[in-house]
Amino acid sequence: MCSYIAEGRLFKKCRHFVRLQVVAMLDCGSRLCELSIQHPKSCKNRSCTNYLGKEIQKPIVTYDEFCWACQSTGHAVAA
Numbered sequence: 001m002c003s004y005i006a007e008g009r010l011f012k013k014c015r016h017f018v019r020l021q022v023v024a025m026l027d028c029g030s031r032l033c034e035l036s037i038q039h040p041k042s043c044k045n046r047s048c049t050n051y052l053g054k055e056i057q058k059p060i061v062t063y064d065e066f067c068w069a070c071q072s073t074g075h076a077v078a079a
């Protein structure tokens, strides 16, 4: 199944990935996947998959700290 490739920020202390943008779609090349360009438009096979795989996360910036969500919920205070 296909997946999105997303760029974002990685916060090392909580290992959270904050997505900035989806940069590309990784095509799985399967003719049984409705999201693939290999899938025939005329296909009537109902067993074809049409859901996305796990997003591939590409950190373009890495911070040696907690993300804002963790900071605001107080998780960062204990460390």
Ligand SMILES: [Zn+2]
Binding pocket: 001, 002, 003, 027, 028, 029, 030, 033, 034, 035, 036
């Ligand atoms: Zn696919």
Ligand SMILES: [Zn+2]
Binding pocket: 031, 032, 033, 034, 039, 040, 043, 044, 045, 046, 048
């Ligand atoms: Zn199909």
Ligand SMILES: [Zn+2]
Binding pocket: 011, 014, 015, 016, 066, 067, 068, 069, 070, 071
């Ligand atoms: Zn976090």
